[in-house]
Amino acid sequence: MDTVSQPILARLADPVDFDGWRDQARRFVADDIPSEAIVWQVGDHLSDLFATVGPPPPVQVAIFPVPRAFIDLAQSVICHRDPERFALLYSVLLRLKRDSRALEDKSDPLIHRLEGLAKAVRRDIHKMRAFVRFRKTEDKVGYVAWFEPEHHIVRANAGFFVRRFTNMNWSILTPEMSVHWDGDVLCEGPGGVAGDAPQSDAVEAQWKAYYASIFNPARLKVGAMLKEMPRKYWKNMPETALVSGLIAGAQAREARMIESEIRPPLPAGEGDWNNVKTAAAHCERCALHKCATRTVFGEGPLDARLMLVGEQPGDQEDVAGRPFVGPAGRVLDEALIAAGLDRASLYVTNAVKHFKFIQRGKRRIHERPNAGEIDVCRWWLDQERRIIAPAIILALGATAARSVLGRQTTISTARGHPIALEGGGEAWVTIHPSYLLRLEDPVMAAEERRRFVEDLHAVRRRLEII
Ligand code: URA
Numbered sequence: 387m388d389t390v391s392q393p394i395l396a397r398l399a400d401p402v403d404f405d406g407w408r409d410q411a412r413r414f415v416a417d418d419i420p421s422e423a424i425v426w427q428v429g430d431h432l433s434d435l436f437a438t439v440g441p442p443p444p445v446q447v448a449i450f451p452v453p454r455a456f457i458d459l460a461q462s463v464i465c466h467r468d469p470e471r472f473a474l475l476y477s478v479l480l481r482l483k484r485d486s487r488a489l490e491d492k493s494d495p496l497i498h499r500l501e502g503l504a505k506a507v508r509r510d511i512h513k514m515r516a517f518v519r520f521r522k523t524e525d526k527v528g529y530v531a532w533f534e535p536e537h538h539i540v541r542a543n544a545g546f547f548v549r550r551f552t553n554m555n556w557s558i559l560t561p562e563m564s565v566h567w568d569g570d571v572l573c574e575g576p577g578g579v580a581g582d583a584p585q586s587d588a589v590e591a592q593w594k595a596y597y598a599s600i601f602n603p604a605r606l607k608v609g610a611m612l613k614e615m616p617r618k619y620w621k622n623m624p625e626t627a628l629v630s631g632l633i634a635g636a637q638a639r640e641a642r643m644i645e646s647e648i649r650p651p652l653p654a655g656e657g658d659w660n661n662v663k664t665a666a667a668h669c670e671r672c673a674l675h676k677c678a679t680r681t682v683f684g685e686g687p688l689d690a691r692l693m694l695v696g697e698q699p700g701d702q703e704d705v706a707g708r709p710f711v712g713p714a715g716r717v718l719d720e721a722l723i724a725a726g727l728d729r730a731s732l733y734v735t736n737a738v739k740h741f742k743f744i745q746r747g748k749r750r751i752h753e754r755p756n757a758g759e760i761d762v763c764r765w766w767l768d769q770e771r772r773i774i775a776p777a778i779i780l781a782l783g784a785t786a787a788r789s790v791l792g793r794q795t796t797i798s799t800a801r802g803h804p805i806a807l808e809g810g811g812e813a814w815v816t817i818h819p820s821y822l823l824r825l826e827d828p829v830m831a832a833e834e835r836r837r838f839v840e841d842l843h844a845v846r847r848r849l850e851i852i
Pocket of ligand 1: 696697698699700703708709710711712714715736820
């Protein structure tokens with residue numbers, strides 16, 4: 387009997403079973419099994435009656451190195467609803483076996499298609515973060531939200547809600563699955579229907595009043611608003627009941643504001659940021675505050691898409707109270723310009739907010755913060771990350787990388803590619819600009835500076851596509 391033409395059935399436990407896909411794909415690719423020979427099947431039911439169940443697992447597994455960028459891409463793409471995603475990813479994996487740079491050809495239709503799927507997933511993840519609205523349950527046990535994602539993003543996104551609403555008991559219900567957090571443990575359950583979640587609650591009136599008060603008519607752009615907040619999400623968002631009225635009244639309100647010179651309310655997040663900054667000014671979480679002049683908090687637009695994280699303020703920053711204004715700051719500024727990044731559009735901060743030094747005569751000599759100081763100070767960085775929620779955080783040097791990633795990291799291995807962050811967004815890692823100031827060999831200094839600018843450039847390009 388001819389079994390060659392029978393497809394191989396590759397079973398996946400669920401629609402986002404990345405591990406299952408990876409383990410089977412590794413085996414297939416080791417045997418050069420063509421993509422057309424495999425049927426990827428989510429769940430138990432057999433959709434292809436002619437498929438042989440499972441591959442006879444080959445002994446060897448793929449041993450070629452797979453670029454990190456592919457893993458990141460695959461983890462996003464797997465959340466897409468496109469039924470062909472498993473086969474498409476496998477086709478790329480086969481190509482990577484022959485050509486480790488296959489992913490770099492962005493004009494290739496297959497790569498282009500996968501990038502498009504990943505982008506749609508990231509967008510859906512962002513929408514869920516922005517548009518989930520919790521409502522308090524009658525029995526007061528917690529909060530429940532109903533949401534209808536376009537893709538299979540609920541599991542990938544749950545960590546964000548855990549971090550953001552750690553102290554609440556909540557459930558997010560979606561048609562496909564639900565996630566529940568009891569302040570301690572996150573668990574998954576079956577999907578539901580909209581009616582399973584409360585349709586309104588007692589705090590809704592307050593929320594609407596708040597929304598109406600922060601609605602700034604001078605900033606209204608109806609087209610942009612509809613693009614950012616598509617109508618299909620409106621039914622679950624209490625404030626949207628106000629939108630048409632607010633839009634209609636926007637011109638009149640704007641005119642009144644100009645006439646009476648009423649200052650528009652602070653943009654969302656600004657009050658929060660001011661509070662955190664003020665609290666940080668009195669920080670005594672470790673001993674570094676005793677010798678430093680002041681806390682040097684981050685600065686920049688609160689809607690920045692890129693956050694730069696340095697190590698700690700230096701001598702001049704400690705005096706000025708602003709990050710990166712000394713010699714390392716000048717190196718950074720030049721490199722940013724060379725990479726086409728506008729510092730004014732970035733949020734710039736440090737992993738450690740106080741200057742650590744030893745006094746030698748009149749000079750204050752920089753000392754590296756230790757792991758304990760970095761970890762204690764991460765509390766402030768986490769607050770900044772929560773408020774700014776940048777698409778990318780660029781860690782400058784090993785201290786920043788430890789703080790951002792929460793683990794010790796080697797620059798040479800972490801550099802040059804995105805690293806997905808648990809709470810959303812991604813991190814990139816590069817050298818600290820002061821490293822360039824320490825290099826004595828001019829040839830090496832020039833080369834390292836070129837690589838630094840290249841890293842910044844890569845981040846800039848990445849910002850354009852995510
Ligand atoms: N080095 C840093 O890491 N941060 C600063 O703000 C200045 C120098």
